[in-house]
Amino acid sequence: MHVTITPIFAALLALIFVLLSIRTVRMRWKTRISMGDEGNVEMQRAIRAHANFIEYVPITLLLMLFLEMRAVSIYGVIAIGVLLFVGRCLHAIALSGKKMNFKFRASGMILTFTALIVGSLWLLFTYLI
Numbered sequence: 001m002h003v004t005i006t007p008i009f010a011a012l013l014a015l016i017f018v019l020l021s022i023r024t025v026r027m028r029w030k031t032r033i034s035m036g037d038e039g040n041v042e043m044q045r046a047i048r049a050h051a052n053f054i055e056y057v058p059i060t061l062l063l064m065l066f067l068e069m070r071a072v073s074i075y076g077v078i079a080i081g082v083l084l085f086v087g088r089c090l091h092a093i094a095l096s097g098k099k100m101n102f103k104f105r106a107s108g109m110i111l112t113f114t115a116l117i118v119g120s121l122w123l124l125f126t127y128l129i
Contacts, residue, residue: 003065003068003069004068004074005064005068005074005077005078005081006061006064006065006068006077006081008081009061009064009081009084009085010061012085013057013061013084013085013088016053016085016088016089016092017050017053017054017057019092020046020049020050020053020092021050023046023049023050023096024046024047024049024050027042027043027046028043031043042098045095045096045100046095046096048095049091049092049095049096052091052095053088053091053092056084056088056112056116057084057088059116060080060084060112060115060116060119061084063080063116063119063120063123064077064080064081064084064119066123067080067119067122067123067126070123070126072122072126076122079118080115080118080119080122081115083111083112083114083115083118084111084112084115084116086108086111087107087108087109087110087111087112087114087115088108088112089108090104090105090107090108090111091104091105091108091109091112092108093108094108
């Protein structure tokens with residue numbers, strides 16, 4: 001077992017997480033809101049983009065890691081990683097502007113769900129065959 005793909009995606013996604021964290025901290029400084037969102041829509045979007053990222057990325061990375069440990073095709077793991085990465089980028093961009101981009105948000109969630117579902121089903125399949 002040699003894990004080579006998942007760490008690369010984990011590193012790339014960690015950088016996006018840092019950017020979302022910085023965005024949230026900057027918004028807190030700008031609005032002087034240290035806790036919660038106080039009803040500020042921009043603050044709510046920054047918080048949700050940050051939180052949504054951390055709600056979906058770890059479990060999907062775990063699925064990718066487990067698939068790699070099961071020695072499945074690295075191209076499949078790369079495909080799941082690309083779906084996750086692009087999905088999370090689109091979702092973050094959608095929530096980062098002055099006005100929410102619903103097409104990017106929906107596309108981002110569809111790609112993220114696809115990565116999660118494909119990874120889950122594929123991993124289950126490796127235990128059934």
